[in-house]
Amino acid sequence: MIFNMNFLLLDYAIRSLMRRFSKNFFIFLILSLLIFLLASVLMIADAIKLELNSTLKTLPQITLQRFIAGKQSDVPIARAEALLDIEGINAVTPRVWGYYYFKPAGVNFSVVGIDAYEEQYSPTLTLLTQHFDMKLLANKESMIVGEGVKKILAENYYSDFFNFITPKGEWKRVPIAGVFHSDLALESNDLIILPKKLAYAIFGMEESKATDIVVKVANVKEIATIVQKITARYPDMRAITQDDIRVSYQNIFDYKSGFFLSLFSVCAFAFFIIIYDKTSGLSSEEKREIGILKAIGWSSDDIVKEKFYESFILSLGAFLVGISSALFYVYALQAPLLRNLFMGYSELKPTFLLPFSFNLSMVILLFLLSVPIYIAATLIPSWRASSLDADEVMR
């Protein structure tokens, strides 16, 4: 049939590659490096997406923010109670939280105020409140901090307390009651949890207001309808659902890896030209070889086929090496340097493990981006080589 394999030709192709080892090895190395880079970036993006999607499930179903003149502002707590008479809403929790900028280290802490008697809106917080005695925390006016926060504070000689500076310019001394560890490192590394009263004092907020409102809905399918009802009642409130966040995450990561890929395609194009140049510049020895092959009865088709085997073996080998070293780099070494591309550079960025995920579609994608492109670059040069005339090159 049309595409049958010829093992003798394959054997010849491998030997031919080995005969020009140094020239081919250079191409092999560069190609593996390119594929390795590309594979690592896609794998990191995939792994982070997976980690985010798993934290996504713990996020509130609907978050309500109030916007005045396009800027987010505090929500009156009275609204939280008024929302309860919309059918289908299970629970409404006003949240008091924000960022506290700690100048000496140049980092932002996430400060969350919680109430001992309230139902917590996220499983992480529920877990935390079970571990620590919140009533005691409220009485003593102290806080619980994440591991990252603890480290930063210790570096600045705050070992058992911290002085918050309120908007009025007063110092608010808060002792550290404990440090928590969490499996979901992404969301708790930079976290400070303290009683609501203290949070109000630190942020200088009115106690009749909240930062935003979290709504829990009994039936997930009703979320869209409930959002409609809420925004009809309070036009200045913006509702963010879990699904909105999921879509925007996906867009961000597709954008980031797409952006990298566009840069990559410039690289690949340059490489394409190098390959084209290298394979079309035949040495006199190679020309002689083709001449001899033709003289002993090889057809142009055989030579093209042999060249195709050569480039296929080379690119497939580079593809396999690139992929496997990327797997090692991303999951065993946890992708030093490159992960910053996706994570940002903040001091307090959590140190978390990239969860292992290996999907076939990505391998196919990488294959399509490497092997066919390499073969395309060698297509015309190998035809040119095959159409040399035996008598001319052997003369």
Added chain:
Amino acid sequence: MSLTPEIIALLTLDAIFCFLGLVAWVVAFRIAFHWNAKATTPLQYTLSKQSYLGAIIIKYIFMLKLPLFAFFIYTTDTLSSIIAGAMCAAGVVNSVDFGLYLTVFKLLNLYLFGFWLLLHYADVNDEKLPFTRLKFVLFLFFALPLFAEIALEVSFFSSLNISKIVSCCGTLFSAASDSYMSLLFVVDGYIWVGLFYGSFGITLLAYGLKNQLLLIASNALFLIVAIISLIIFFSTYVYELPTHRCPFCLLQKDYYYVGYALYTFLFAGTFFGMGGAVLSLFSKEKIRFSRLSLAFNTLYVLMISAYPMVYFLRNGVWL
């Protein structure tokens, strides 16, 4: 426009196809006008060399187009999780006006290039190269849908709008008057099923009679009727839902990606049926494509018939 890695991969390969396709087109143009197998001029010598180049390029494009077609469908399927309203590839494909044409062009190109390669195969296996001129004249025309497909694909991905709400397959393939398929729903589903088995019967007859013209006609008919009956009748049994008719959801994980197997059987079967018959009209050489075709077509019929049968055996009623 959103540049997901999959889209960039498709566009990059499109650029390569476009470039190589143009090269092959120029070659085809020269051969179509100047080819003369009896001449001993330098021009004829160059042309015979260049005909290799054309064939290599076309082989390359076809070999890649085959997996890329599946990859394209897969990409649109993954995009359906981003685009509001879309639940499978059908919604994404139809979110742009010409999406359906793009898919049809892709399929058409696969068939055309496949036929071209069969012709090429017959040509190079004959020492007189009797079809060289014909095949490059044909390529001059076959390249046009290829370029059209590339242009459509580029504009398809650049006009994809994430925030636009699209219809899902449930509305696109319903009996409602504004869907594409409304015309087909006028005819009762069982008539389509009858036509489906009828046309399969005609292909069997054609295999038996070894009548090449009948083989071509019956396989073409079988392809069209199979797709229509799949949408109208058989897909409801795959989904086990009387209102869900969609040729794309079959390709999803929920149905064990059965669509990839089904479509491969159907397309391979009808392609070999038609291609083998066309080829044997041209060349004297015996090529046993009809057996392959018979095997694939029968596999398709058995597989798609199993769904309603199993449903009936389990539940004791028809949908």
